[in-house]
Amino acid sequence: MEEDKKNEKTPPNPLFDKGGKKKNDKKNPRFNLYWIYGIIAVLFILVQYYLNTSTRPVDTNWSEVKSKMLAENDIERIVVVNEKKANIYIKQNSLQKYEPQFSESYTHPNSEGPHFSFTIGSVETFERNLREAQEGTDMEILPEYKEERNWASEILWTIGPFVLIILLWWWIFKRMSRGAGGGAGGIFNVGKSQAKIFDKDQKVSTSFKDVAGLAEAKQEVEEIVEFLRNPVKFTKLGGKIPKGALLVGPPGTGKTLLAKAVAGEANVPFFSMSGSDFVEMFVGVGASRVRDLFKQAKEKAPCIVFIDEIDAIGRSRGRNPNFGSNDERENTLNQLLTEMDGFDTNSGVIILAATNRADVLDRALMRAGRFDRQIHVELPDLKERGEIFKVHLRPLKLGNDVKVDFLAKQTPGFSGADIANVCNESALIAARRNRESVTKQDFLDAVDRIVGGLEKKNKIISKEEKKTIAYHEAGHATISWLLEHAHPLVKVTIVPRGKALGAAWYLPEERSITTKEQLLDEMCSALGGRAAEEIIFGRISSGAQNDLEKITKQAYAMVSYFGMSEKVGNVSYYDSTGQSDYSFTKPYSEKTAELIDEEVKIIIDSQHIRAKKILKENSDGHKKLADLLLEREVIFSEDLENIFGKRPWDKKLIDSNSDQETEKGAPGKVSEIINEEDPEPEVNSA
Numbered sequence: 001m002e003e004d005k006k007n008e009k010t011p012p013n014p015l016f017d018k019g020g021k022k023k024n025d026k027k028n029p030r031f032n033l034y035w036i037y038g039i040i041a042v043l044f045i046l047v048q049y050y051l052n053t054s055t056r057p058v059d060t061n062w063s064e065v066k067s068k069m070l071a072e073n074d075i076e077r078i079v080v081v082n083e084k085k086a087n088i089y090i091k092q093n094s095l096q097k098y099e100p101q102f103s104e105s106y107t108h109p110n111s112e113g114p115h116f117s118f119t120i121g122s123v124e125t126f127e128r129n130l131r132e133a134q135e136g137t138d139m140e141i142l143p144e145y146k147e148e149r150n151w152a153s154e155i156l157w158t159i160g161p162f163v164l165i166i167l168l169w170w171w172i173f174k175r176m177s178r179g180a181g182g183g184a185g186g187i188f189n190v191g192k193s194q195a196k197i198f199d200k201d202q203k204v205s206t207s208f209k210d211v212a213g214l215a216e217a218k219q220e221v222e223e224i225v226e227f228l229r230n231p232v233k234f235t236k237l238g239g240k241i242p243k244g245a246l247l248v249g250p251p252g253t254g255k256t257l258l259a260k261a262v263a264g265e266a267n268v269p270f271f272s273m274s275g276s277d278f279v280e281m282f283v284g285v286g287a288s289r290v291r292d293l294f295k296q297a298k299e300k301a302p303c304i305v306f307i308d309e310i311d312a313i314g315r316s317r318g319r320n321p322n323f324g325s326n327d328e329r330e331n332t333l334n335q336l337l338t339e340m341d342g343f344d345t346n347s348g349v350i351i352l353a354a355t356n357r358a359d360v361l362d363r364a365l366m367r368a369g370r371f372d373r374q375i376h377v378e379l380p381d382l383k384e385r386g387e388i389f390k391v392h393l394r395p396l397k398l399g400n401d402v403k404v405d406f407l408a409k410q411t412p413g414f415s416g417a418d419i420a421n422v423c424n425e426s427a428l429i430a431a432r433r434n435r436e437s438v439t440k441q442d443f444l445d446a447v448d449r450i451v452g453g454l455e456k457k458n459k460i461i462s463k464e465e466k467k468t469i470a471y472h473e474a475g476h477a478t479i480s481w482l483l484e485h486a487h488p489l490v491k492v493t494i495v496p497r498g499k500a501l502g503a504a505w506y507l508p509e510e511r512s513i514t515t516k517e518q519l520l521d522e523m524c525s526a527l528g529g530r531a532a533e534e535i536i537f538g539r540i541s542s543g544a545q546n547d548l549e550k551i552t553k554q555a556y557a558m559v560s561y562f563g564m565s566e567k568v569g570n571v572s573y574y575d576s577t578g579q580s581d582y583s584f585t586k587p588y589s590e591k592t593a594e595l596i597d598e599e600v601k602i603i604i605d606s607q608h609i610r611a612k613k614i615l616k617e618n619s620d621g622h623k624k625l626a627d628l629l630l631e632r633e634v635i636f637s638e639d640l641e642n643i644f645g646k647r648p649w650d651k652k653l654i655d656s657n658s659d660q661e662t663e664k665g666a667p668g669k670v671s672e673i674i675n676e677e678d679p680e681p682e683v684n685s686a
Contacts, residue, residue: 060118076092085119086126087114090115196272196273197269197270208264210391214258214380222265228268228304241302242373243369244370245352248377249379250378253380255308258377268302272306274308275310275312278313278332293339297349304352306352307351313333316362337364359576385407390404392424398438409507411447426438430442448497448505453499461501468541469502472502473529474532475531475533475611479525479614485518487507487509491634492629492636493634494633519558523603527604552600556596573586573587625639625643
């Protein structure tokens with residue numbers, strides 16, 4: 001019975017035959033109402049053309065009328081229309097004589113006429129010529145005069161311009177409504193909220209299972225979802241629903257993905273929009289959209305509102321460079337503050353927001369009662385990177401040599417988005433090499449590609465330049481291997497990659513704090529390239545630009561931020577609130593500025609002298625390393641170990657050598673590069 005009812009309700013599909021086979025695999029084009037308008041217009045033009053061309057009189061001239069038609073007395077009458085055109089009516093018994101002219105023409109006049117027509121000059125001239133042509137004839141034909149009006153043409157020329165203006169105005173309004181207001185109301189709905197609503201009918205597929213790592217952040221967000229699902233569990237003890245949560249962290253760490261997971265897990269309406277959606281060229285639109293957003297949210301409470309990149313409207317007020325002007329962004333922020341915790345209560349409406357610039361947000365937005373919680377989404381650690389790799393490796397066809405723990409060790413400092421990019425890039429590299437699966441080497445090459453850029457083996461470099469680059473990179477490698485706190489080196493290359501002429505890969509230790517000794521050793525290692533050029537060639541080049549930039553920033557941070565200078569003292573001029581972005585004066589005097597400059601110069605000079613001393617003491621090893629680089633272009637940590645011996649203080653490197661080493665030419669890779677960058681081609685000769 002149920003099958004019979006189902007068959008009755010479901011009509012047969014015309015695309016399939018009785019056997020269930022598809023008749024036509026071609027997709028039918030979607031129907032559009034404008035097709036009807038186009039068909040009607042084409043039919044109208046065809047009908048008009050057919051009517052006008054099928055019964056139109058044949059064009060002739062006065063000479064033919066005079067010499068043939070009047071002379072042979074074939075004209076029955078002449079009608080002058082609008083004093084411009086003369087229509088000739090031929091007698092019925094004479095029509096057969098002119099049939100050849102009718103058949104040669106594209107038109108065929110009616111049997112009753114007019115049969116011929118021609119344009120006259122002035123009426124007086126035409127009448128005079130007609131009288132002269134009929135002199136001496138028995139029956140004189142007098143012209144008749146007639147006025148005809150083309151109503152369709154007159155209406156078209158009268159009303160047509162106004163219709164075109166109205167259509168153009170309607171089209172512009174429609175385009176503006178799409179860009180500004182949208183929705184069914186067009187431009188008059190410009191103040192309506194642009195939030196996407198995910199309700200029960202629009203289920204989001206992302207869940208907390210898709211969010212790898214971020215254990216603490218997920219716990220905070222899961223608690224909000226649980227509160228919306230079962231509020232009695234929390235309110236029975238007197239607790240109140242939190243007003244909002246702010247997701248803060250670097251780009252690519254998964255803030256928006258976490259919000260999508262909330263939408264997928266929560267069985268409540270979810271409003272999603274960006275901070276820039278509030279800002280429009282019309283005054284007052286931002287505040288109006290905020291009001292409309294919260295109005296819709298209150299109607300569907302309990303619900304969640306997610307605002308991505310909230311710093312677009314949430315920047316601190318009073319620090320706008322456009323002094324004295326009306327700031328639409330500030331008006332939008334004021335309305336948002338009022339709606340979040342104003343006179344009216346928003347029970348059941350939770351605000352989630354994401355930003356990577358929490359330092360520039362307004363303090364009123366960050367106070368308790370508005371964004372009650374700040375959830376920090378930081379870069380993943382070793383364990384979390386492994387979990388993220390497991391998520392992004394699901395769709396890949398992997399080789400037997402791929403291990404998640406190994407990949408996690410080779411990507412320190414990578415965000416979730418970077419790891420996703422590594423997995424995608426490795427699959428592309430494997431496909432480019434026509435492999436059946438993605439191997440370990442493909443992942444290592446993908447990390448190289450993302451960190452250092454694309455290899456440029458065909459870049460033209462002279463022998464002198466290549467020798468300079470080799471000794472420069474050998475200087476970095478030598479000092480980093482011989483210093484205790486420098487990052488363990490994994491690979492050195494003089495093959496141009498990206499904008500770098502040469503590069504050294506390191507495997508930095510993941511640590512939460514950094515000591516002064518560690519910073520100085522890293523600075524000395526960075527200056528090893530410049531020191532090597534001075535010792536070997538007695539000159540310096542522009543190749544150390546990236547190194548100098550790095551150590552200069554590091555030295556200024558040591559003196560003015562970290563309090564690592566005895567003369568300057570235990571002071572920090574770092575402003576974590578971000579207010580220094582709009583200040584016109586330094587937070588210290590000119591005398592202190594001179595002292596900071598002196599201390600920075602002393603630190604850099606001392607590490608430069610130290611680097612030259614280390615290279616002179618180990619000149620033989622430095623030269624062997626540079627020659628090996630010139631010979632092979634790429635060397636690895638085992639090559640440095642053969643020249644300088646094992647690092648006695650670096651047990652971690654010794655223990656992990658077996659994990660990092662692969663077949664020849666495929667060691668572990670890292671995320672930090674010391675290289676010589678120079679965008680100008682002519683400077684690369686240094």
